[in-house]
Amino acid sequence: MHRRREKLSTVAGVVALIVLVGLLQVSLRSTSYDRLVLGLNRPMPITKVVDFDPTAITGVVIGAILGGFREVAATMLWLKVDELWDSGRGTEFATLNLMRTVTLLDPHWIEPWRITAWHLAYNLYVETEDPHERAILLDKAVACLKEGISWNPDIYDLYFELGWTYFDKIKDYEEATKWLEACTQFEHPEYIERLIAHAYERLPEIDKALDWYDYCIKRNPGDHTAIGATTTIRERYLRAWRLAQQKRYDEALKELEYYLMVDPEDLIGLHFKADLYERMGQKRKAHDIWKMAGEMRALDDYARYRASLLAAELGLPAPPQPRALMETKKELAVPVPK
Amino acid sequence: MTKIYQLEFGRKQTGVEDLNLEVEEGQIFGLVGPNGSGKTTTLKLLLGLVFPTSGTGEVLGFPIGHPAYKERIGFLPEGPYFYDHLNAVELLRFYGGLFGLGGKELDRRVQELLELVGMWDRRHIRVRNYSRGMLQRVGVAQALINDPDLIFLDEPTSGLDPLGAMQIREVITRIRDQGKTVFLCSHLLKEMEPLCDNIAILNRGRVVQSGTVDELLAGPQGMYMLRAHTVPQEVVESLRSFATEVRTWDSEIEATFADQKLAAQALEAVVEAGGTVRELSPYRRSLEEVFIDAVGGEAQ
Amino acid sequence: MKAIYRVARATFFEAWRRRFLNAILVFAVLIIGSSWSLAYLQPGAELTLLIDIGLGAIRFFGMLIAVFLGVRLIADEMEKRTVHTLLAKPVTRTQFLVGKLVGALATVWSNILLMGIAFYIVFALKAPQFRNMDPEKGPVVRMDFMYANIAKAIGLSFLEVGCIVAIAVMASTIFSWILAAIFSFFLYFVGQMADFFRVLAQNPDRVESAVQRTFFAILYAVLPHFEVFDVREAILKDQFLPWLTLGKIVATGVLYIVIATLIAWLAFKGREV
Ligand SMILES: Nc1ncnc2c1ncn2[C@@H]1O[C@H](COP(=O)(O)OP(=O)(O)OP(=O)(O)O)[C@@H](O)[C@H]1O
Ligand SMILES: [Mg+2]
Numbered sequence: 001m002h003r004r005r006e007k008l009s010t011v012a013g014v015v016a017l018i019v020l021v022g023l024l025q026v027s028l029r030s031t032s033y034d035r036l037v038l039g040l041n042r043p044m045p046i047t048k049v050v051d052f053d054p055t056a057i058t059g060v061v062i063g064a065i066l067g068g069f070r071e072v073a074a075t076m077l078w079l080k081v082d083e084l085w086d087s088g089r090g091t092e093f094a095t096l097n098l099m100r101t102v103t104l105l106d107p108h109w110i111e112p113w114r115i116t117a118w119h120l121a122y123n124l125y126v127e128t129e130d131p132h133e134r135a136i137l138l139d140k141a142v143a144c145l146k147e148g149i150s151w152n153p154d155i156y157d158l159y160f161e162l163g164w165t166y167f168d169k170i171k172d173y174e175e176a177t178k179w180l181e182a183c184t185q186f187e188h189p190e191y192i193e194r195l196i197a198h199a200y201e202r203l204p205e206i207d208k209a210l211d212w213y214d215y216c217i218k219r220n221p222g223d224h225t226a227i228g229a230t231t232t233i234r235e236r237y238l239r240a241w242r243l244a245q246q247k248r249y250d251e252a253l254k255e256l257e258y259y260l261m262v263d264p265e266d267l268i269g270l271h272f273k274a275d276l277y278e279r280m281g282q283k284r285k286a287h288d289i290w291k292m293a294g295e296m297r298a299l300d301d302y303a304r305y306r307a308s309l310l311a312a313e314l315g316l317p318a319p320p321q322p323r324a325l326m327e328t329k330k331e332l333a334v335p336v337p338k
Numbered sequence: 339m340t341k342i343y344q345l346e347f348g349r350k351q352t353g354v355e356d357l358n359l360e361v362e363e364g365q366i367f368g369l370v371g372p373n374g375s376g377k378t379t380t381l382k383l384l385l386g387l388v389f390p391t392s393g394t395g396e397v398l399g400f401p402i403g404h405p406a407y408k409e410r411i412g413f414l415p416e417g418p419y420f421y422d423h424l425n426a427v428e429l430l431r432f433y434g435g436l437f438g439l440g441g442k443e444l445d446r447r448v449q450e451l452l453e454l455v456g457m458w459d460r461r462h463i464r465v466r467n468y469s470r471g472m473l474q475r476v477g478v479a480q481a482l483i484n485d486p487d488l489i490f491l492d493e494p495t496s497g498l499d500p501l502g503a504m505q506i507r508e509v510i511t512r513i514r515d516q517g518k519t520v521f522l523c524s525h526l527l528k529e530m531e532p533l534c535d536n537i538a539i540l541n542r543g544r545v546v547q548s549g550t551v552d553e554l555l556a557g558p559q560g561m562y563m564l565r566a567h568t569v570p571q572e573v574v575e576s577l578r579s580f581a582t583e584v585r586t587w588d589s590e591i592e593a594t595f596a597d598q599k600l601a602a603q604a605l606e607a608v609v610e611a612g613g614t615v616r617e618l619s620p621y622r623r624s625l626e627e628v629f630i631d632a633v634g635g636e637a638q
Numbered sequence: 639m640k641a642i643y644r645v646a647r648a649t650f651f652e653a654w655r656r657r658f659l660n661a662i663l664v665f666a667v668l669i670i671g672s673s674w675s676l677a678y679l680q681p682g683a684e685l686t687l688l689i690d691i692g693l694g695a696i697r698f699f700g701m702l703i704a705v706f707l708g709v710r711l712i713a714d715e716m717e718k719r720t721v722h723t724l725l726a727k728p729v730t731r732t733q734f735l736v737g738k739l740v741g742a743l744a745t746v747w748s749n750i751l752l753m754g755i756a757f758y759i760v761f762a763l764k765a766p767q768f769r770n771m772d773p774e775k776g777p778v779v780r781m782d783f784m785y786a787n788i789a790k791a792i793g794l795s796f797l798e799v800g801c802i803v804a805i806a807v808m809a810s811t812i813f814s815w816i817l818a819a820i821f822s823f824f825l826y827f828v829g830q831m832a833d834f835f836r837v838l839a840q841n842p843d844r845v846e847s848a849v850q851r852t853f854f855a856i857l858y859a860v861l862p863h864f865e866v867f868d869v870r871e872a873i874l875k876d877q878f879l880p881w882l883t884l885g886k887i888v889a890t891g892v893l894y895i896v897i898a899t900l901i902a903w904l905a906f907k908g909r910e911v
Contacts, residue, residue, distance in 0.1 A: 040868070
């Protein structure tokens with residue numbers, strides 16, 4: 001009698017268990033849906049780990065084991081990075097790995113992404129003379145920042161870092177404007193717009209540059225940098241730009257030449273002139289000017305890049321190539337949010 | 339009832355086998371047997387701590403394991419241990435609470451019981467710091483907290499000093515005199531003999547003998563036993579000729595006789611030879627003898 | 639009910655006397671208390687680190703206490719044989735199990751409460767200085783919902799740790815306590831990564847073999863999803879956490895506790911002691 005009741009209660013227990021597990025599935029589903037909609041799911045850095053080196057994976061596994069303490073572990077490792085840095089071992093491979101691990105442990109922490117990319121593009125960059133190695137370093141820096149952006153797409157910081165790396169280090173103004181413009185959809189400091197305008201002038205895209213400068217002035221009528229820049233551009237290049245837009249290239253050239261006589265090494269002017277010839281179809285001429293601009297300034301990779309493009313097209317002997325720029329000109333891994 | 343323990347790797351160990359016991363109300367029932375004979379297993383079965391492999395049982399009219407009879411029983415396990423952060427009073431209050439007791443009533447009962455087992459003076463010591471005998475004493479007290487109708491005691495006097503053992507024995511008799519039933523397990527035969535009303539002897543999981551103490555200990559009908567000392571050697575030799583058995587040690591002798599006449603004859607001989615008679619009585623075996631007879635050479 | 643309450647009470651007071659668990663608690667409170675000074679290690683993200691250390695310590699140490707308490711809960715009673723006297727009293731195995739569990743829950747919850755209060759005090763004292771409404775001075779930190787969210791997050795860690803206790807008790811009724819401890823830790827850590835297995839299961843370019851993907855899908859289905867209790871994102875983004883969602887998370891947690899208890903009950907009801 002009593003045993004029968006025991007058996008019965010076991011059966012009842014198992015049935016209840018099945019019902020409860022069913023209920024759990026419902027509640028889990030509903031909860032996960034809510035979490036997805038509210039954006040509560042934590043990024044799982046481990047999902048990106050597959051193609052990383054073993055040290056990084058170890059870091060992530062430790063991180064997972066630490067559970068809620070992942071971010072704290074990241075901080076501790078970052079201190080270690082600091083220590084290595086102070087002891088002059090900043091350029092060692094181990095330091096880089098450690099930095100990478102930190103970004104994996106706490107991908108929402110901006111600092112490590114920024115520092116790691118900067119470390120690659122600036123510190124390690126000057127450690128080597130080999131242009132190929134340099135290009136690889138810049139490529140890594142860009143990849144690092146893009147990955148950082150994919151974890152932190154809602155703030156301007158890493159868009160800016162990436163835009164700046166393109167602007168300052170790679171001299172790829174097209175990419176630079178793209179990423180810098182992406183910053184403007186979030187809260188951001190005022191200098192971003194000026195930087196965008198600077199990038200546009202170098203392309204050159206005179207009216208876009210002016211648009212951004214005007215925006216700066218409208219926002220802050222006391223913005224002297226912007227006021228000065230617009231004045232110069234309007235004075236020197238706007239007429240030529242308008243003429244070129246109306247395909248009155250000869251007149252535009254004349255307009256431009258006038259100011260180039262005053263300041264023959266002016267970067268914007270030279271770029272503009274070369275671009276004009278390119279648009280007129282005088283590729284050889286355009287090539288020569290880009291090449292000249294590139295030779296005039298050690299840092300004008302952009303001109304050298306444009307020259308090498310034309311050289312390839314025309315079958316001319318290739319000028320020394322700005323490899324970094326060439327190699328980083330790839331498909332974007334992360335689409336720029338609009 | 340049979341209980342077969344399952345050991346690792348599918349090996350089996352018999353706890354008790356074909357056990358068939360009946361305990362009457364109002365008596366002290368003793369379960370005796372050598373180590374590992376299944377006494378503790380029997381208690382655990384009756385309390386529902388382990389489950390029978392086959393067979394059934396009833397306690398106070400309820401099937402074993404049924405929650406209802408637990409209200410009315412007490413249990414002192416073998417080598418008891420308790421929540422060791424508590425002291426005696428807290429411990430008894432805790433157990434009393436499980437029976438729904440409380441308030442002044444419980445306080446009174448706790449004091450009464452602790453005084454009974456001689457722990458009232460030491461009531462503030464925590465269980466952690468108890469000696470073996472103190473654990474045993476408090477164990478007896480907790481078994482009585484609900485004033486049970488039936489009490490199971492597994493080796494209640496083990497670890498106790500002689501005085502403590504005597505106190506516990508007194509407690510046990512007192513409970514019986516109140517009309518309660520006591521189920522006692524022990525291998526201390528000397529102790530069990532005067533205490534129990536009924537006894538079952540267990541060996542290797544089986545009951546080998548059972549009955550009332552008088553039944554078990556009674557010798558063959560009509561036999562007498564004479565005990566004496568300082569009996570001259572030649573008289574001892576002459577006793578041997580008509581006694582059933584004569585045992586001697588030091589100056590003591592113990593002789594058994596088939597009937598009253600032979601005993602009287604022996605008594606006369608001893609008195610005449612100047613020996614001192616200590617006892618002449620109908621022959622009664624000791625539990626020890628019965629036990630050794632029953633368990634025999636096969637005892638482990 | 640009375641029996642459950644009595645057993646729970648005894649369990650609670652006994653557990654509070656375990657030096658080892660007390661040591662964990664003291665250590666956790668120390669870490670939480672000093673989290674504000676540690677926060678300066680991460681310049682630019684002090685507030686984040688403050689929250690990470692605080693909530694992280696509550697969850698991590700809560701988990702440690704839960705596992706160590708949970709796996710020893712029944713094992714101790716068996717080893718010291720206190721269970722014999724207890725089950726000979728009018729206490730059924732069910733009442734015993736539930737009472738022990740309730741006592742353990744009360745213990746870990748009171749531990750969490752202490753850690754939570756410690757953290758909330760530190761947070762309330764230190765957080766206002768990181769509030770920034772002026773975009774000129776740096777990124778805007780409004781903290782509209784932050785205080786409420788921290789309280790909610792602490793509340794959810796009650797449930798998370800409750801689940802761990804229930805799982806540890808369940809495991810200890812099935813395995814030896816050491817194995818149960820390993821099992822519980824494993825489940826907790828892997829449960830934190832449950833989402834990882836979903837990604838692997840749904841990503842043919844990462845995991846090519848369909849068999850492996852099925853394996854990961856099964857792992858995802860059976861693992862307890864401890865990640866549902868994690869609302870750190872809402873805190874950092876300072877967004878409102880709807881009560882309905884919170885209710886669903888609570889329901890999920892309660893279901894986990896009930897299921898684990900039910901399994902423990904099924905394993906324990908026929909157990910010989
Ligand atoms: N939990 C268990 N698992 C396996 N075998 C057991 C278990 N408990 C007891 N046994 C076995 O059952 C038999 C009876 O043991 P039990 O403890 O009942 O003996 P006992 O008569 O109480 O002995 P003692 O006088 O030493 O207390 C022994 O052979 C013992 O090895
Ligand atoms: Mg025994």
